[in-house]
Amino acid sequence: MMTWRGIFLSAAILLMLAGCAAPGAPAPATEGDDGAPASAPAERAPDAPAVAALQDQAEAASAEGDHDRAAALLERALRIEPRHSGLWHNLAVVQYRKGDYAQAENMAQRSLQHVRGDRQLERRNWELIAVSRELAGDAAGAREARDRLATMKAGSDS
Amino acid sequence: MAAKKKRRSSPRGKRGRSRTRRQPGLLRRLFLPAALMVVLAGGGYVLWLDHTVRTQFEGKRWSVPGTVYARPLELYVGQPLTPAQLQLELEALGYRESRDSRRPGTWRQSGPGLEVSSRPFTFWDGVEGQQRFRMTLSDGQVTALRGLDGQDLPLVRLDPAVIGHIYPGHREDRLLVRLDQVPATLVAGMLVVEDREFFSHFGVSPSSIARAALANLRAGRVVQGGSTITQQLVKNFYLSSERSYWRKFNEAIMAVLLELRYDKEAILETYLNEVYLAQDGERAIHGVGLAAQHLFGQELERLSLEQQALLIALVRGPSHYHPNRHPERAMTRRNLVLDVMAEQGVITGEQARAAAARPLDVLPPRGRPRENYPAFMDLVQRHLERDYRREDLQSEGLRIFTTLAPAIQRATERAVASTLADKPDALQAAAVMVDVDSGEVTALVGDRNPRYAGFNRALDARRPVGSLIKPAVYLAALDQPSRWGLGSLLEDVPLSLTDERGRPWEPRNFDREFRGQVLLVDALAHSYNIPTIRLGQELGLGTVGRTVERLGAPTPRTLYPSFLIGTGELSPVQVAQMYQTLASGGYRTPLRSVRAVTRQDGTPLNRYALAVDRAFEPTSVQLVNQALVQAMQRGTGRSATTLLPPGLVVAGKTGTTDETRDSWFAGFGDDVLGVVWLGRDDNRPTGFTGSSGALPVWARAMRDIRPRPYKTTLVAGLEAVWMDEASGRRSAEGCDGARLLAYQQGAAPEQWTSCGERYARREERSGVGNWIRGLFR
Numbered sequence: 001m002m003t004w005r006g007i008f009l010s011a012a013i014l015l016m017l018a019g020c021a022a023p024g025a026p027a028p029a030t031e032g033d034d035g036a037p038a039s040a041p042a043e044r045a046p047d048a049p050a051v052a053a054l055q056d057q058a059e060a061a062s063a064e065g066d067h068d069r070a071a072a073l074l075e076r077a078l079r080i081e082p083r084h085s086g087l088w089h090n091l092a093v094v095q096y097r098k099g100d101y102a103q104a105e106n107m108a109q110r111s112l113q114h115v116r117g118d119r120q121l122e123r124r125n126w127e128l129i130a131v132s133r134e135l136a137g138d139a140a141g142a143r144e145a146r147d148r149l150a151t152m153k154a155g156s157d158s
Numbered sequence: 159m160a161a162k163k164k165r166r167s168s169p170r171g172k173r174g175r176s177r178t179r180r181q182p183g184l185l186r187r188l189f190l191p192a193a194l195m196v197v198l199a200g201g202g203y204v205l206w207l208d209h210t211v212r213t214q215f216e217g218k219r220w221s222v223p224g225t226v227y228a229r230p231l232e233l234y235v236g237q238p239l240t241p242a243q244l245q246l247e248l249e250a251l252g253y254r255e256s257r258d259s260r261r262p263g264t265w266r267q268s269g270p271g272l273e274v275s276s277r278p279f280t281f282w283d284g285v286e287g288q289q290r291f292r293m294t295l296s297d298g299q300v301t302a303l304r305g306l307d308g309q310d311l312p313l314v315r316l317d318p319a320v321i322g323h324i325y326p327g328h329r330e331d332r333l334l335v336r337l338d339q340v341p342a343t344l345v346a347g348m349l350v351v352e353d354r355e356f357f358s359h360f361g362v363s364p365s366s367i368a369r370a371a372l373a374n375l376r377a378g379r380v381v382q383g384g385s386t387i388t389q390q391l392v393k394n395f396y397l398s399s400e401r402s403y404w405r406k407f408n409e410a411i412m413a414v415l416l417e418l419r420y421d422k423e424a425i426l427e428t429y430l431n432e433v434y435l436a437q438d439g440e441r442a443i444h445g446v447g448l449a450a451q452h453l454f455g456q457e458l459e460r461l462s463l464e465q466q467a468l469l470i471a472l473v474r475g476p477s478h479y480h481p482n483r484h485p486e487r488a489m490t491r492r493n494l495v496l497d498v499m500a501e502q503g504v505i506t507g508e509q510a511r512a513a514a515a516r517p518l519d520v521l522p523p524r525g526r527p528r529e530n531y532p533a534f535m536d537l538v539q540r541h542l543e544r545d546y547r548r549e550d551l552q553s554e555g556l557r558i559f560t561t562l563a564p565a566i567q568r569a570t571e572r573a574v575a576s577t578l579a580d581k582p583d584a585l586q587a588a589a590v591m592v593d594v595d596s597g598e599v600t601a602l603v604g605d606r607n608p609r610y611a612g613f614n615r616a617l618d619a620r621r622p623v624g625s626l627i628k629p630a631v632y633l634a635a636l637d638q639p640s641r642w643g644l645g646s647l648l649e650d651v652p653l654s655l656t657d658e659r660g661r662p663w664e665p666r667n668f669d670r671e672f673r674g675q676v677l678l679v680d681a682l683a684h685s686y687n688i689p690t691i692r693l694g695q696e697l698g699l700g701t702v703g704r705t706v707e708r709l710g711a712p713t714p715r716t717l718y719p720s721f722l723i724g725t726g727e728l729s730p731v732q733v734a735q736m737y738q739t740l741a742s743g744g745y746r747t748p749l750r751s752v753r754a755v756t757r758q759d760g761t762p763l764n765r766y767a768l769a770v771d772r773a774f775e776p777t778s779v780q781l782v783n784q785a786l787v788q789a790m791q792r793g794t795g796r797s798a799t800t801l802l803p804p805g806l807v808v809a810g811k812t813g814t815t816d817e818t819r820d821s822w823f824a825g826f827g828d829d830v831l832g833v834v835w836l837g838r839d840d841n842r843p844t845g846f847t848g849s850s851g852a853l854p855v856w857a858r859a860m861r862d863i864r865p866r867p868y869k870t871t872l873v874a875g876l877e878a879v880w881m882d883e884a885s886g887r888r889s890a891e892g893c894d895g896a897r898l899l900a901y902q903q904g905a906a907p908e909q910w911t912s913c914g915e916r917y918a919r920r921e922e923r924s925g926v927g928n929w930i931r932g933l934f935r
Contacts, residue, residue, distance in 0.1 A: 049312035050234030068765055072283045072754075075596070075768050080234060082595035082829060091768075106770045110745055113776050113873065 051077045051084065058090065067098045085114035085121055092128055101132040108132070123152055187418055204411065210396060211415045220431065220444075222555030222758060223331050224324035226538060228562045229598070229753070230281070233293060233314040237300045238864060243565040244272075244295065250319035250564040252455065254522065262288050263455040270294055271302065277455070279317035280760035282559060282753075286315050298864065321562055322535045324551045329440050333447035334555070334758065335458055337427040340446060343504055344458075344466040345426070350502040351470050351495055353387040357422055361388045361413035388413040391429045435472045443476075453481070453520045463505065464513040467495040468520070481520045488518060532611030533588075533604030534562050537731075537751045540617070545764060546755070555758035561598035561751050566591050566830070569862035570601040571608040574834075577855045578606045584838050585846075588615035589855065590734040591863070592831040596768055597738055597747030599731075600830075613839070616730045621820045621837060624724035624813035624848065625685045625794075626733055627706065629740060629782050631694045631722055632682045634705040637778040639902035644679040644781055645881035648689035655691075658718040665691055665723065668814070677883050679899060682785040683793030685812065687723050694722035708773045710735040710746050724813060733824055734833045740783060741809075741826040743873070744774035777875040777902055783809045784900045786825075787870060794849050795825065801857035807867040808860070812848030819843055821851030827865030832856050872900055879906040880914065890917030 047055070058073035074091045081087065088111035096104035108125040115122045130145035231247045233239075248265060253274070256264035262277040271294035278288045291311055294302040303311045323331060337345070349356050355363050363386050385393070392412045393405075416425060436443035436452055443452045446469055450458040454465050461469070471491040472479055481488040493514040500510035538560050542551055550556070574587045591601035604614035613619070635642040650673040657663040667686050681689035694702050699717040706713050711732050714721065728736070731749065739746040747770050754765045786809035789795045794812045802808065810825020821836040821844060834852040838844055844851065872878065879901045882889035888906060889896040893913035910918065 048234065048236055049310065050232075050236075053312040068762075068767075069283050071767055072765060076232065078768075079593070079596060080232070080237070103769060106745070106772050109772050110770055113743060113745075116874075 047084075047086075048081065051081050051087070054080075055087070055090070058094075062094060062097065067094050070094045071098075083114045085111045085116070085118065088114065089121060089125055089128075092125070096128060096132060101136040104132040105129050105136075119152070123149060126152065204415075207408065207412050208415045211392075211412050212419060215395070215416065215420065215428070220332060220334070221330070221553030222334065223329070224551045224554070224556040224558055225320060226322045226324065226535065226558045226560060227318035228321045228560060228564050229600075230279075230318040230559075231316045233300055233303055233316065234312065235300055235303050235310075238298055238866070239295060239300055240298050240864065241295055242862075246565045246568055247316075247319070248274075250321075251316065252319075252521065254455075259290065261456075268292055273306075276314065277317045278457070280756075281315070282756045282760070282762045282765060285760075286317070289314050318559065319564055321531055321560070321564075323441065324535075324539065324556075324558075325441075330442045330444050331438075331448060332431060332443070332445035333451065334431055335427075335445065335447035337423055337430070339458060340430055341459065341461060341466060343463060343499070344446065344461070344469065345430075346502075346504040347466060347470050347495060347499045348430070348473070349387070350504055351498055352390070352473060353385075354502070356387050356426070359386055359388075359417075361415075361417035362386060362410045385409075386413065387429050388416055388425055391425060391432060392416060394432050394434070433473055434476060435469060436476050455521050462513070462516075463509060464492065464496070464516045465519070467499065467513060468492045468518060470495045481518045482523050485518055492518070530609070531562060531567060531602070532609065533614050533616055534560070534567070534599070534602040534751065536604070536611075536614045537599065537602055537617060541750075541752050542755070556763070557756045557758060557760075558752060559754045559756070561593070561596075561600060561753060562602075563591075563593075563600035566863050567601040570603055570832070570859045572862065573855045573857075573859035574603050574606060574608065577858060578836075584840070584842075585836060585844055586615060586619075586839055587855065588619060588730045588835045589859070590616055590730050590833045591859070592734050592738055592749060592833075594738065594741040594826060594829050594831050595745075595747070597749045598753075599734075599749055599751045602731075602751075615835065618729060619835065619837070619839075620727040620729050620732075621835065622725050622815045623728050623733060624815040624820060624822055626728075626736075626811055626813035626822050626824050627722070627724040627726060628682060628685060628690050629786065629811060630706045630709055630736070631690055631697070631702050632678065632785065633709075633740075633774065633778060633782045634697050634702050635678070635693055636781040637705075637774060639778070639905040642678060642693075643901050643905060643907070644677070644785060644899040645879070645883075645886050645897070645901070645906070646678040647675045647886035648678055648681050649692050650674060650676050650681070650686055650689050653688050653691060655719050657720060658716075663720070665720075675886075677881070677886065677897070677899075679785045679788055679897075680793075680883075682782070683788035685789070685794045691719055691722050695719060706736070708746070709739045710748075710773075724815065730833050730835045733822070733835075734831060737824045737826065737831055737833060739773050740779055740786075741831045742770075743776040743783075744772065744779035745776075746771045746773040775875075776873050780873050780876060781900055781902075783868070784870065786811055787868060790825065795823075795853060797849055798825075798853055798857040801854060802861060803864070805867070806860070806865070807870060808865070809868050810853075810856070812853060814847040814849075817843040818845055818847060818851075821846040822848050823852035823856045825856055825860075827860070827868050830860070830863055830865035832859060832863075834859075875903055876900045877903050877906075881906070882911045882914065885911060887911045887914065888918075889914035890921075892917060 054073050054077035058070045058077070061073060062070035071091060071094045074087055074094065078084065078087050078091070088107050092104045092107035092111060095107055108128045112122060112125045115125070126145050126149045130142050130149065133142040133145060228250065253263050253265055255266060257266060258264070259266050259273045259275045262275055265272055265274045271292050273292050274290070276289045279286050290306050291314055292302070292304050292306065293300055303314060305311055366386065389409050392409050396412060431445040431447070433446070434442060434444050435446070435449035438452060443449050447458050449469055450456050450461055453468070454461065456465070468481060468488065471488065474491070478484070479488045479491050496510040496514050499505050500507045538558065539551070542558065570589050570591055574589055578585060578587055585606065587603065587606045589601070589603040590599065592598065593600055602616050604616040605612060652672060653665060655663045655665070665687050667688055672688070676686060676689055699719065699721065702722060703713045703717050711728055714726050735749050738749065747768065750766050752766050755763045757763060787807060790798060790808050790810050795810045806827065808825050808827050810823060813820070813822030819837060819841055822834070824833045826832070834855045836844060836846055836851040836855070878898050880889045880891055880896045881887070881899045882893065883895045883897050886907070888908070888910040890913065893911060896914070
């Protein structure tokens with residue numbers, strides 16, 4: 001059984017996902033430039049047109065509830081740019097919407113592997129991991145992910 | 159031909175196939191002619207014929223073989239692609255050079271670039287229309303991609319190359335069409351040439367028979383057939399092609415029975431799908447739908463008049479009027495058809511004359527046999543047999559979209575062939591290429607002759623992997639950063655153990671030297687046995703075994719210390735799975751050879767989606783990979799440098815087993831992973847080590863494939879640290895024997911060499927602290 005807290009969090013994150021997931025690559029973090037060394041590549045180059053075109057189609061498919069097609073389109077984009085953290089994140093969101101929480105977490109992890117200083121995307125991945133774990137019945141894992149989120153927020157506020 | 163077609167009752171086969179409509183009151187209509195036949199030949203016989211006609215026609219399931227496609231080529235600006243690779247892809251697609259670039263499936267030179275007209279195609283995730291575009295290649299990549307209107311195109315997906323078919327016993331292929339998809343002039347032309355009275359006769363045409371009989375009487379043998387379209391269909395469907403009066407007799411009765419039971423449209427549509435029109439190697443091309451694609455590379459609906467006339471001409475003898483082998487005959491016959499069409503008012507005289515003036519315009523014959531990739535096709539069939547029945551694959555016209563990349567396959571085949579050309583015949587080979595992040599198998603070779611469809615060594619040869627196992631031992635260690643790092647010192651002194659039979663075993667290094675102590679990174683890069691065995695013993699065999707399994711490979715039931723240096727047996731594909739997990743930074747992705755399966759009309763049946771499994775901490779895996787890069791730069795793989803493009807950073811591992819029975823290499827760049835095995839089927843020594851045998855094959859393949867360089871940039875959580883190679887202590891740049899090694903953040907040892915300590919203090923004072931990170935970032 002899910003706790004009321006879990007339900008609240010899931011609902012909150014669902015709202016968040018509905019609002020900002022699957023569309024094109026997440027915007028570069030604006031609040032993330034918190035004293036990172038100047039060499040850290042905080043901003044990402046704009047997406048290649050091929051990747052952007054596939055992301056648009058994936059977004060449309062996802063909006064129509066055609067998760068399989070959305071996933072297929074994102075996989076095509078990943079074949080073009082396999083280390084694109086935004087694509088992995090969006091694929092994670094599609095898995096989440098399909099109800100495959102294990103893959104949602106794995107793909108969010110894969111996204112984290114390539115975030116490179118994009119704090120906003122990093123947080124969104126951890127949020128997705130937290131909810132996915134919660135829904136997969138891994139309460140301890142979900143708590144761990146939320147602790148991680150909390151320290152990240154504290155870090156970025158300072 | 160095709161006397162016996164299997165009936166199938168699979169639910170899958172029924173959809174979209176109901177072309178036979180039963181007429182009302184058939185039994186009553188059947189009664190009269192049947193009664194007449196009873197008098198003539200006996201009621202039982204006719205009833206039997208009727209049963210045959212009915213069951214065959216109604217249950218008619220043409221077995222349409224499964225069509226297997228390569229992965230489609232996706233074009234976009236920035237895509238790595240050499241002119242040679244592009245040429246190969248277009249060849250595999252059967253695209254040809256043509257001045258008229260409006261025709262689908264053609265290309266022409268246009269200034270510095272290429273103007274291409276693609277073929278429309280229905281994929282599992284949607285339709286790609288025909289596209290006409292210009293593209294430019296330079297420095298090994300696509301630099302411009304524009305529509306003919308000058309607009310930039312973000313992405314063009316070409317149709318996929320056909321790489322094979324999954325056939326039942328007989329090799330008929332067809333693309334089923336509905337009558338309303340066939341151009342009206344083609345239908346009308348077929349009728350005026352083959353059977354003018356089709357819509358008025360009852361299956362046989364007495365006037366045609368009389369005409370033919372007269373001719374046969376004059377000649378004293380059967381020279382002419384007065385066959386209606388219905389009779390031709392009966393003959394093709396049910397009867398042998400022998401020419402005898404008895405067969406003729408049966409044919410006539412069955413034609414009448416067919417006409418009684420089914421309407422003209424159903425018979426005509428069936429005929430248009432059945433008629434034999436061309437031969438492609440061992441594959442018989444039946445029906446106007448597939449013939450249009452085979453002969454002209456066009457959709458049936460888009461055929462020009464002269465192309466339609468050629469199809470009609472071919473009914474009388476696909477081989478006699480073969481447009482490539484006998485162009486004059488084909489041209490004469492085609493123009494005759496056009497004349498008849500004009501004479502009978504199907505087209506105007508003007509149209510006939512214009513069409514007759516045009517060339518035959520058929521695709522050139524395909525030079526290479528199309529069934530080109532037996533090892534890969536084997537992998538695909540094994541994959542599909544998990545979800546599909548064999549007979550459905552052979553007969554339901556499924557479209558199978560695979561992951562084979564023609565250019566990568568070709569490069570791999572050539573590397574195998576050229577390296578083995580001057581080697582003994584008994585030396586065998588297998589090779590696997592995998593796309594690192596998707597786990598897609600892009601090429602597979604299972605024999606030194608890649609065309610040979612025999613023992614598929616890439617899948618079925620399970621051989622000891624030798625040192626290819628070692629990265630698993632070191633991964634198990636580096637996954638415990640508080641205990642081991644790349645700069646840890648390992649003992650390299652004589653060791654005695656007992657083997658699985660209880661006998662003493664004194665393992666040795668390949669060069670039979672003992673070095674006292676070596677850095678962990680060097681022990682892996684130079685593939686020293688003794689430090690590896692000692693490390694594995696300290697970790698525990700179970701820990702190493704579990705690491706191998708998490709990497710994606712099976713392990714023996716009982717583990718002995720010799721497992722640590724590779725006595726476990728794996729196939730090349732299993733090795734590829736294991737190294738895929740390493741190459742992707744710890745994310746195990748099950749290897750795939752099929753992306754999707756659809757019906758012939760494009761309806762999706764299955765999609766095999768990407769799945770990833772986070773098997774290891776990316777940091778631990780990258781530490782292992784850093785050592786594998788060292789192996790290629792200064793260790794056992796360094797000889798590849800001469801074969802690889804300068805500056806291409808790769809990571810890899812050699813493997814050699816007892817007395818050189820197996821020669822292995824597994825290695826990867828950023829996006830491509832390759833595994834090569836050389837050995838003999840009788841398991842005798844080959845004389846080749848991993849680096850003298852398998853490595854050159856791998857390197858030659860990679861030279862053509864051009865992977866992106868392996869990225870040595872450290873992932874988050876790792877830092878670069880100067881280590882002293884003699885003592886395993888912290889050092890600093892400028893000190894003798896200092897090596898820059900990757901470490902888990904904060905995990906590097908705290909003991910310093912005196913030189914290192916001096917430098918570190920000076921740096922602290924001057925505040926340059928972290929600048930060395932720049933070397934890796």
